[in-house]
Amino acid sequence: MEEALALPGNPSSVHAEGRAALHLIEHAREDVARLVGARPADVIFTSSGTEANMLALSPAIEIAVEKKPRDKLLISAIEHSSVRAGGRFAREAIADIAVDADGRVSLAALADALSRTSRPLVSIMLANNETGVVQPVAEAAALVHAANGLLHVDAVQAAGRIACDVTSLGADLLTLSAHKIGGPKGTGALIRANEAIHFADPLIRGGGQERGMRAGTENVAGIAAFAAAAAAAHRQLADEAAHMLALRTELEAGLRAITPQVVIFGAGAARLPNTTLFALEGVKAETAIIALDLEGIAVSSGAACSSGKVQPSHVLAAMGVSAPLARGALRVSLGWITTEADVERFLNAWRKVAGALSKCSKEQRGVAA
Numbered sequence: 001m002e003e004a005l006a007l008p009g010n011p012s013s014v015h016a017e018g019r020a021a022l023h024l025i026e027h028a029r030e031d032v033a034r035l036v037g038a039r040p041a042d043v044i045f046t047s048s049g050t051e052a053n054m055l056a057l058s059p060a061i062e063i064a065v066e067k068k069p070r071d072k073l074l075i076s077a078i079e080h081s082s083v084r085a086g087g088r089f090a091r092e093a094i095a096d097i098a099v100d101a102d103g104r105v106s107l108a109a110l111a112d113a114l115s116r117t118s119r120p121l122v123s124i125m126l127a128n129n130e131t132g133v134v135q136p137v138a139e140a141a142a143l144v145h146a147a148n149g150l151l152h153v154d155a156v157q158a159a160g161r162i163a164c165d166v167t168s169l170g171a172d173l174l175t176l177s178a179h180k181i182g183g184p185k186g187t188g189a190l191i192r193a194n195e196a197i198h199f200a201d202p203l204i205r206g207g208g209q210e211r212g213m214r215a216g217t218e219n220v221a222g223i224a225a226f227a228a229a230a231a232a233a234h235r236q237l238a239d240e241a242a243h244m245l246a247l248r249t250e251l252e253a254g255l256r257a258i259t260p261q262v263v264i265f266g267a268g269a270a271r272l273p274n275t276t277l278f279a280l281e282g283v284k285a286e287t288a289i290i291a292l293d294l295e296g297i298a299v300s301s302g303a304a305c306s307s308g309k310v311q312p313s314h315v316l317a318a319m320g321v322s323a324p325l326a327r328g329a330l331r332v333s334l335g336w337i338t339t340e341a342d343v344e345r346f347l348n349a350w351r352k353v354a355g356a357l358s359k360c361s362k363e364q365r366g367v368a369a
C-alpha cells in the first residue's frame, strides 16, 4: 500500500508513471484471481463488497448467447443487507428462499422458487456473516443452472477462511471485500466465472476503467493492499483455518462449561472456523457488549448494527429463533492473530459478565413478579 501511495501516476495515463500504477493493478488482479481460482481478466475492482453486490444484482446481467433481462431475483432469507436491498431489481421481482433451523438454505425451497421463474438470478452467500454457517452453494448452483438461472455468491465472509473456488462452487458471479481478509476498508471485487457474463447496465458509468464494467479512477493503494491480503490469505488458508478452529472449539467448550444454558446458533451445521454466535436467555446483547468492552474485549451483537442502533437479526428470525433470545445474540470472531491466551481472557471476562448480568436479570424478573 505504501509503495502504491508513492506512485503519482493515474493508471489510465500512458506515460511511465501511469504505466507503473497500471502494472500494480494488473499484478493485484492476479493475486485476487488466484484466491478464488478465477482468471485475472474476470476480476472487477469495486469500492466495497456492497458495491460489488449492487453491480451483480441487475436484471441486465447477460450471458453472451441470450440477451434478455432476468425476470426474478431469488435471495436467501439470511443474506447481508447489501444483497437484501435487491440491487437494481424491482421490489415485486424479488423473492426469499427459506433456511432451516441451523441457518442453512433449504434446497427444497430453492427448487420450489425456481419452478416459478423462467430466467432467474439467484443470490446465496457462501457463509453467513452472523452465524458463520456455510451454505450448500455447489448443490444450489446445480439447481439454478438446470432452471436457466445465474448464481451470484456473496463470499465476503468466507474468503480466506474456507476454500472459495469459483468453478467448484458453480458461481457465475462472486463478491469479495478486502477488509474481511485483512486488507483495507473501502475496496472490494466482483468476480465473473467467465467473459461470457456481461454487464449491460454497469452501476457506475464514465471512463472505460475495469474494461467498461466499473468506471472511475482506481483506488490503486487500496487494490494493492487488497492483493497483498489475498495472497497472504491464499498462502496461509489451511494453517489459519486449523488454528482458528482449535481456538473456537476451546472457546465454545469454555462457554458451555461456564454457562451450560448457552445457545450456540448454527452449531449443528458446518461453520466458518472463526465465528461463534451465541446467546444466554435473559442477557441482552447491548448490555453484554458494554460489559465486555469494559473488560477490553470487542465483540459484536449478532444483530445488524448499521448506525450503532441494534436491530433484531433477520438471520436469527429466519432460523426461527425467538425474539427475546435473538436480542441476546453475541458474535465473537477470531482472527489469525488470536491466541490461546486471548480465548482464556475472553472466558474469564465472560464468567464475570454472564454471572453479573444473569443475576441482575433474575432480580429484575423477581421484582416484576
Ligand code: PLP
Residues within 6 Å of the ligand: 047, 048, 049, 050, 051, 080, 082, 125, 128, 129, 154, 156, 157, 177, 178, 179, 186, 187, 188
Ligand atoms: N456481504 C457480507 C456477507 C458482509 O458481511 C459484508 C460486510 O460486513 C458485506 C457484504 C459488505 O461488504 P463491505 O463492507 O465491503 O461493503
